[in-house]
Amino acid sequence: MWPFSQDVYSLEDIYGIGEVPPEDCPTYIERKAHKSFVYTVQHEKQHIVVYGASRQGKSWLIEKYCPNFIRVGCDAKFTRESLFKAMLHELNIKVGSLQRGKNSEKNNELQINGAIQLQLPLFAKSDLKAGGKAAIKKAENESFTYVNIDLENQSEVITAISEVIGDKFIVLENFHYLEPSVQKTFASSLKEFLYYPIRVVIVGVWKETTKLVSLASDLTNRVEPIDIGDWTKDELLEIVSNGDKALNTYTDSAIIEKFIEHSGRNVGIFKSLMKNYCKLHGVYQSQKKKTILSDHSLADEALEKSYQEVVVPALDRLHKLARSKKSGGKGLRYYIVKSLLEIMTESDIDKLVDGILVNHVIQKVQSNKEVKFQQQNIKQELLILHTREETVASEGTASTNFIPLFYFDQGKDRVFIVESALLAACRSGKVDLSNVLGPKTIYVK
Template sequence: MIYKTTDVFGVKSTLIKTYIEREKVDKKFKEAINDGNEVIVYGSSKQGKTTLILKHLNIDDYIKVECSPQTKSIDIYKSILRQLNIGYIESETNSENKELGGKINGGFKIKVPALGEIGLGSEVSEAENFSSTKKEVFFEYNLELAQDVSELFIRNKISKYIVLENFHYLSQEVQENLAYDLRVFQDHQIIFIILGIWREANRLVQFNGDLLDRISEVPVEPWEKSDFLKVIEKGEELLNVDFSLIQNQIINCSFDSIGVVQEICKQCCIIADITETQKNKFTLQKEHLIQALDLKAKEYGVRHHRNFEAFVDISNKISAQSGKASLAFPYYFIQLLLTYNLDNIESGLSRASLLDEIRKIHHRPEDVRSGDLGAFLHNITQHQMNKKINPPFVDYDRGGKTLKIIDSSLYFFLRNCDRNEILDDLPNPLDE
C-alpha cells in the first residue's frame, strides 16, 4: 500500500499514521471515559492531546467546542445545542399595538418546545391592530444554571461526550465557572472531556475543591525514548525508509517533544524527495537531518521571535501610587529566558528563583517585590492571550508556584537560536 509522507509523519489535525499507543496514556484514557468522571487531558502543546481523542473516539461519539478567549459558558452550551440541532427560542412574541415580531430579547433563558420542532405562528387583524402568538407549550431553561443545562441534555437524551478543545484559552473567570458546572454535570452522568495546555495536575480542582475524586486526569507527558523509537520504526515500515543512521540524533534534538520528532522526520523525508512509500528502501543520511534541523529552527524561530516581541511590548506607564515607571516584568522575564541555563528552565522555575534572578538583572532591584511578581505570574496566561500569542508558550502553576514552558517546540528553538541576537532585537521598555 502507498502512503503519503505527510500522512505518516508530521503534526496534523487528523490522526497521523504513526500514532502509537502508550499504556500509561491510552489505557488510562480508555478507562477514564468509562468511569463516569469528567475527563481532563493535559500537557504541553503538540504532545498528542487531540490525537488521543481521534484515536479512541469516533466522530459520532462526541460534540466538540473550540474555546477562545472570548468564549463564555453560555457560548459553549449554545454551540452544543446548535450542533445537536436542538431548536429553541430566546423569547416569545406577544405584542399589542407594537411592532410585529419584536426583536428577540437578550439574556440567557431559552424556550424549547414540548413536542416537535419550533413553529410559532401569528395572526394579524389590521382592523383590530393587534397581533397574537399561537399558544404553544414550552419548557424554559436558564443557560446560566448548570442544573438547567443538565436537564436540557437529559431531556434530549444527549449521550455523547462533550469535548472542550483549547480550554486554556478561556479566561480564568470562565474556567472557574465551568469548574463548578462540571460538578453538576458529573452528578447527571454528562461527561465533558477537557483538553488544556498546562503541565500540573489538579488544575481545575484548584478552582473547585469539590471536583476532587470527580475528575479523571490523563497527562500526555512524558514521552520516553522507546516511544519515539516506536514512532520512527512505524514510519519506516509505512514509507520503506531507514532512519537508523540519524534516529538517535532526531530524538536528542526533540527535547522530549513528539511534535518536534514528527516534524523533523517529515522534513528529512521531504528533503530527500520522499513524498510517498518507496519501492526500494531508502536510507536517510546526516545531511538530510542537518537541513531539516536548519529548516525547522527557522520556522519555529519566526513564530517564537514574534511571540517574544509581542510579550515584551508594554507601555511604560507611570504608576499613580509610586510615581515610578512600570517594572516591565515581561521584558525581564524574556531576558531571563534568553540568558538563563536551559537545563534549569526545562525543570521549571520556582517563584522564589524567578524573584532572585530578576532582581539580579533589574534596573530597580529594590522595587521588585514578591507580591508584584506574583501578580504578573498569575496573569501571565491572560497576558499572552491579550498579545494574541497562541498557543501560549509559558504557564504558571499556582499550586506548585512554578513557571513552566508549555510550548514543546520552544526548547528546540532556544537550543538552536542565537539568544543574544534575539535579546538585542527586543524592544526595551526602558528606552521609551
C-alpha cells in the same frame, strides 16, 4: 515489486500531524497517558482534563480512545451562555430557532428569552426582545414551536442536554482560549453535570495538575487530570523505527539524534521534521526498494524549515510577552522573561522539561544590578504570565497569546515551558536565547 506482505502507506499516514489520526498509523504509540485515559473513560465517573503543551497529541488521544463524543471548540469571545449554546447546537438543539410541525389552526403565543431575530416562513421578519411575546398565526395546517431554553439557567441547559446526549462525552477543545472569568463560571457548573450523569472532557494548554479544582474547589475528586507530558527520547526513536519499517526506509542514526535534539521533546515538531526530511529525499509513500535517508545537508534544510515555521513565531511572542503592561513601571516582566531565557540557555533540556524551580527564577531576577524587585512581586507577575494579561498593544493593534509560553504551577513551585518551540530554539544553534531580547527601553515604557 513491493516487499512481501508489506502494506503501502502514504507519508501522511506515517508522519502526518493532522487533527485526526489516520485509521492505520504505524507510528502511533500507546503511552502511559493513553492507558490512564482509557481506564478513566471506561471505568470511572469523573470529568476528565487532558492538558499539556501544544502538538503533543491531546486531540489524537481523544479521537482514538474516546468511543463516543461531541466536540465543541472554545472561542475567545465565548461567555458561559454561548458555550452552553454551542454544546446544544452540537446536539442539534437549536436555541433561538423555530421548529415546524403539523397541528390544528390556532394562534400560538411564544415567550422568547434574549434579543433574537426570527425569520418566519410566510410571515414578515420579527424582532423579539427579552421577555417579549409573539403571536404567530398558523398558515393552514402548519405550526411553529419555539425551542425555548434559558441559557442563564444551568439546570435548564443541563436537563435539555441530558435528554438527548445518551452515552456521549462532551469534549471542550482549547479551553485555554476562554477568558479566565468564563473558565471559572463554567467550572462552577461542572459538578451539576455529573448528577445527570454527563461527563465532560476538557482539553487545554497548561501545566497545572489542579487547574480545574483551583477554579472550582467542589470539583475535588470529581475531575481526573491526564498530563499528556513531553515525549522521551526512546518514544521518538520508536516512531522512526516504526516509520522506517512502514516506508521501507533507513534513516541515519546521527540525523535522528539531531532531530530529537531539535524537537524540544515535542512529537508534533519531531514528526514534522521527519516528514519534511522524507519529502526532500523524494519519499512520499512506502518504497519498493530499501531507501537510505542519510543526507545531512537535507537534514539541515528540514531543520531550517521547521525553525521558520515553529521557532520564529515563538520568538516574536517572547518580545510581546516581555513588554510592560503599564507605563511608568520598572520592567519586572522584562526581567522575568530575560531571566527565564538565561536559565534555559544554561540548563540541560531534561531539567527544563521537569520545570524551573521558582526560587531559581527569583534569584536570577534579583541578581540584575539595575532594579531591585521584591520576591512577592516577582511571584505575582509569574502567576499572570499565562493569562489574558499577556495581551499587549503592538503598533496600535491588540495581540493576544492564547497559548502560553510559560506556566507557573504554584503547587509544584515550578515554572514550566509550555511552548515546546522554545526548547527547540535552545538547541537550534541559530539563536542565543539569553540575548534574544533587545534593549530594556524597547519593552519598558
